[in-house]
Amino acid sequence: MALVATDWTITRGVANDIRYVGGDHDGTGGTPSYATVIEFHRWLQGLADDAVAAGDDELDITSLNPSARSTDNIITLINNYNIDATAAEHLYDGSIIQNDGDDIYDGIVNFGNADVQIRIIQNGAVISSALSFWNYNNAGLNADATSGISHRFMIKTVSGGNPIDGRKLIGTCRRFGYTYSEFTINATARGNNVLALTDSTDLNNQTDSGTVSGWSTDYTNTEGYAALDIDNNLEDEHYYSDWNISGTHTTINDFYEYTKYLSRDGSSATTLYGISGELFRGITHDITVVQSTGTFVEPELLTWGAGATLGTGQLFAANSTTSATHLYIQLLTGAAPNGSITGATGVASVTSYLERTVSKPFCGASTGSAIIGAYGLGIEPTDLSSSDSLSDLEGDAPKSPPNYVTNTLAGLVDGEDRVLVAPRFGVDSNNDPAINKTQMTLSTALAADNITSVVVNAVPDYTPASGTIRVIDNDGFERRLIYTAVNTTSKTFTIDPAASEADVPNVADFLTVNASISNGVYISYIDDLAGAPGSLSFTSVHSDVTALSLVIIVRDGGEVNNTPIKQYIAPWSQTNSNNTATAIRTSDT
Structure with missing residues (x-):
């Protein structure tokens, strides 16, 4: 879609404001319009060579130059010309740099199926559905089906001269009834940054979400470091959860559906280990530490470092809350664990860490009749069958229970x-x-x-x-x-x-x-x-x-x-x- 000039205004002044005034994404105020960053630049330059400004576009040959092109996908607004967040939502296919580089919107392109719904985790939080404008009308915004592109949009990655969480973004798709996926951009670059998020019908998740929402009394979880003897060899393994399945919906696939429900898109009101369900991903780091003082609480927010080494994470389990040698966390923001880690009262020094691969969904995979558990996920042995397998925190080979009859x-x-x-x-x-x-x-x-x-x-x-x-x-x-x-x-x-x-x-x-x-x-x-x-x-x-x-x-x-x-x-x-x-x-x- 080419830029619709009537949907934009330029107000000349100390701050040269470029604003989008067309219809909203949902059609409020008229049909919305969208333009690529290069189309946006060409429009600005087209006005800048006019003899005299006209209407609400206060830009002509007498004005300072509004924009500069580095590539078709990188445009810099200069001489105090600027866009706001609303305008950014109607531009795509590249980056907009403004305020001498203190504010940057970077381009995001997702290669995926046409109806995939994307959420973005930024700076330790999920951008809410109300602000996820790129899922326009339950379909991707600015799609290019021929190229396999479902979404094209921009997101702010630098604000006030400060990179937002090092420009790190995590894209997720968690539509209930569909497969879950995530993709990480460790640090956005200028131009387009690629996500690869796809989903498809999950044949093991076909119960209506309204039905699954009523199953909460059938499942309880004891959060924190749990000792369980899954393989019945009289030697406990350790997990960060101890799920107990009882009541009416007791099949392992019911459990799979329920945990998917807890972490689905829009599950912001659900709390898992002190964070929202849609933010919860599972353990990302196993940290080897020496605890020096205080008591760690399962769960709680941990912090470490300063400046470039600053980071935060949510503690899920500690092998001891008073003399920990291992802390198991989900990284929320910033750098990987380093230096001194601090909780409410607990303090420990990091000696090393291992990154762990998260499962999508966080419980693991279901075959329909068995669970292949995610790293560290624990379930009561008597709630499992010999076909199930769990992976303990120690990183040992997966454990399967004997055949409980x-x-x-x-x-x-x-x-x-x-x-x-x-x-x-x-x-x-x-x-x-x-x-x-x-x-x-x-x-x-x-x-x-x-x-x-x-x-x-x-x-x-x-x-x-x-x-x-x-x-x-x-x-x-x-x-x-x-x-x-x-x-x-x-x-x-x-x-x-x-x-x-x-x-x-x-x-x-x-x-x-x-x-x-x-x-x-x-x-x-x-x-x-x-x-x-x-x-x-x-x-x-x-x-x-x-x-x-x-x-x-x-x-x-x-x-x-x-x-x-x-x-x-x-x-x-x-x-x-x-x-x-x-x-x-x-x-x-």
Whole structure:
């Protein structure tokens, strides 16, 4: 589009103001017009050779020269001629330099699909949608489809003689329902600076944003340095988040969509680690430090350097808040971390740093059924499948969890059915499936009150991370004990005596009646009274080496509602995927 002269005015004075007065981008005030910087220069020079100024263009042969051309893409306004921000929005395809170089607008060209929507991060903030004039009418401004160009516009990079954040720009595109992307211009040059932002339909993100916005209660994140044993090898890895997935929308692709929603274009009201969702990118720098004083807070703003070395970043995680050796940040402005880093009270000196590649979106990638996690993103192991993989802060090879399987027993009546699911071995005297009561044996005798640990000969595969075990005492009673953790190396179950005795008084007291070494111990995978919604379940790791054979016992003597049932006893097996068995309740009246 050629320059429309009626859309521009020139006012001669101490400041020779060149202003755009045509229609706004949305059509307010008439149809908007746009011109290249070289067209703008030619128009000015055309007026400058007029014999006498006319109308609202106060420029002629008697005026000082308004502009100088370096190239068709670099124009300098001279002799106090100047444009303002509105005028800059209607020029493209190059740079405008004015005020003796103290103010510069540089050209931006994006090579991408025609409908891609671009946001610009500048000086640690996202330029708001209201000011993102280049996404004109939900399409790129000044596009050139033949050349594959979706956008051409200018953005101010030097103001008052000061480069704005070293003239660094980060372009992003985060339309919900589409793939996310970003592209960095480390320092704009005069003329045109290239972005390469494209997006396309994300087949794993097809739920409407209004629906996903209602999923917030299904996801919680503990921000900061998190120790998680994703691969279940009894050695924790470390992450900067600990996402917990619960509620209705629990598939890993639901999580992927939700995190995309949190960081979509326009998510300025969402806060992640103390910054807006649309600014959040993930960890950009892993900084090795020596902390000298104070306490770092996860998250908080960090600053360092001065002048050319000045920079800021948002702290996401510290491997220690009081004696940190590693700080994990998103760089916001300025130079890379250097010198002394300061938080609200914490101070540390930088010894080195590693730049980390950010994922787009920040959670990583989804295959539809599995997540390939971004650097440092942590998710509770029980919310993952063996197909998922996460990358820890240490930079180790990606970790995948074992195959966690949830086994559900349905068909129960709330408050009536007592259920025991235990390991199976052979049959009993009635030819029914029998409990394997020596699945484990005691390695250390129990002879104290309120025991807090049970040590066995070996912890079997499929042992849930927490649950209940039965220990056979010297009188032959099979005591139900609640354990909160299990260590396969030391072969120790950590017992909660108070929780155990909440159901059966003194059940954790072995002072009077001991349990000797070699007494039987077995895991009661389900060992409870049925509750709403009429089902009970347990989760354990499935091993492909051997199958887990189980026996189900369901009894209701009719004490609650006088509706007794015949004992239901049946074999069951854990498979390599979630499975459900249904108890058969046969009346005993």
